[in-house]
Amino acid sequence: MGTAGKTEEEQLGAMEDKSVKGLLDALWCEQTTNWPLMKKGYGDLQQLLTKDISVNNITFKAQHNPARIVSSTAKTDRESIAARPCFLCRHNLPAEQKGLLLLGRYIVLTNPFPIVDRHFVIPSIDHIPQRLMGGEKENGSKREQNGGQNSSQKTIHDRIEDMARLAELFSGWLDVYFNGATCGASAPDHFHFQAGPQGVLPLMEQHAKAPVIERNGGSIMLMEEQPRTVLLLQANSISALCSLWSLLTDGLKEIKVGDDQLNLVIRHTEAKRWRLWIILRSKHRPECYFREGDEQFLSSPGVIDMSGIAVLPRPEDYSRITGTLWMQLMEEVSLPADRFNRLLEFLKR
Ligand SMILES: [Zn+2]
Numbered sequence: 001m002g003t004a005g006k007t008e009e010e011q012l013g014a015m016e017d018k019s020v021k022g023l024l025d026a027l028w029c030e031q032t033t034n035w036p037l038m039k040k041g042y043g044d045l046q047q048l049l050t051k052d053i054s055v056n057n058i059t060f061k062a063q064h065n066p067a068r069i070v071s072s073t074a075k076t077d078r079e080s081i082a083a084r085p086c087f088l089c090r091h092n093l094p095a096e097q098k099g100l101l102l103l104g105r106y107i108v109l110t111n112p113f114p115i116v117d118r119h120f121v122i123p124s125i126d127h128i129p130q131r132l133m134g135g136e137k138e139n140g141s142k143r144e145q146n147g148g149q150n151s152s153q154k155t156i157h158d159r160i161e162d163m164a165r166l167a168e169l170f171s172g173w174l175d176v177y178f179n180g181a182t183c184g185a186s187a188p189d190h191f192h193f194q195a196g197p198q199g200v201l202p203l204m205e206q207h208a209k210a211p212v213i214e215r216n217g218g219s220i221m222l223m224e225e226q227p228r229t230v231l232l233l234q235a236n237s238i239s240a241l242c243s244l245w246s247l248l249t250d251g252l253k254e255i256k257v258g259d260d261q262l263n264l265v266i267r268h269t270e271a272k273r274w275r276l277w278i279i280l281r282s283k284h285r286p287e288c289y290f291r292e293g294d295e296q297f298l299s300s301p302g303v304i305d306m307s308g309i310a311v312l313p314r315p316e317d318y319s320r321i322t323g324t325l326w327m328q329l330m331e332e333v334s335l336p337a338d339r340f341n342r343l344l345e346f347l348k349r
Pocket of ligand 1: 086087088089126127128189190
């Protein structure tokens with residue numbers, strides 16, 4: 001018996017994992033068959049030009065994805081956001097778009113402009129800002145489940161905890177992504193995660209160095225051989241994860257990095273439990289994005305770019321990209337080394 005030695009709870013958990021994957025596979029299949037925009041987007045994804053680009057023995061991937069031009073050039077200033085209907089609110093979704101409700105407060109949707117196969121967007125059912133750490137007050141809307149708890153009571157832990165629980169539902173299959181409001185999110189006014197298959201993001205396949213800090217049930221590590229300022233938080237339980245995250249956010253406050261300046265990826269597997277990669281940013285877009293004519297290089301890095309897939313909507317940028325250029329661009333939008341080192345010192349205290 002495959003379930004021998006497991007508690008009833010573990011067996012139920014295993015069944016839930018299977019059913020979520022089954023339901024999302026069915027959703028993907030239905031939407032790529034019956035929703036013309038999604039069918040085209042998924043079809044186009046199979047035809048995209050891709051190549052490996054390397055520098056100092058590190059290999060990134062480049063992808064020429066014309067459909068991403070809308071997202072890459074999205075205006076995310078307050079006035080532009082206020083002037084457009086929110087495309088993540090349920091009442092604005094296309095009639096053909098269907099979703100799966102998870103945790104009572106997120107809807108999993110297929111992304112009609114995918115960067116990876118099985119690219120999902122996971123908006124909150126409420127129109128509330130893309131914040132992990134409080135800040136702007138949420139507007140007091142009731143949760144549909146969870147005892148009707150007021151969502152304005154959400155604390156810093158809740159979103160990370162939600163992210164960890166979603167990752168567990170997608171265990172061994174999908175990673176969950178988060179784009180901070182000023183570093184990749186094209187809807188900073190509506191809270192959302194994304195998800196994509198495990199094993200496709202180059203950064204997440206790199207090794208970690210020795211721990212910066214070790215605690216009961218978890219650790220925070222530096223990543224090896226990568227240009228970006230990235231930490232890996234590893235934990236055996238959600239409570240250990242939240243406890244380390246709390247310590248980390250104290251450190252982020254100390255060096256004045258807000259939750260809008262983070263890209264996050266979380267993965268759950270049976271063997272390694274939770275792994276949360278934290279990518280620290282200083283800039284939304286590199287200088288070359290704003291130049292004109294031949295000087296312009298149109299890249300607006302979000303979590304997938306920062307994890308090693310350069311998403312380039314224009315053919316001229318795809319033909320020019322090299323490993324060295326991509327590394328320079330990543331370094332430019334990452335947190336400067338001196339502030340990153342101050343964070344490490346804080347964590348080691
Ligand atoms: Zn909205």
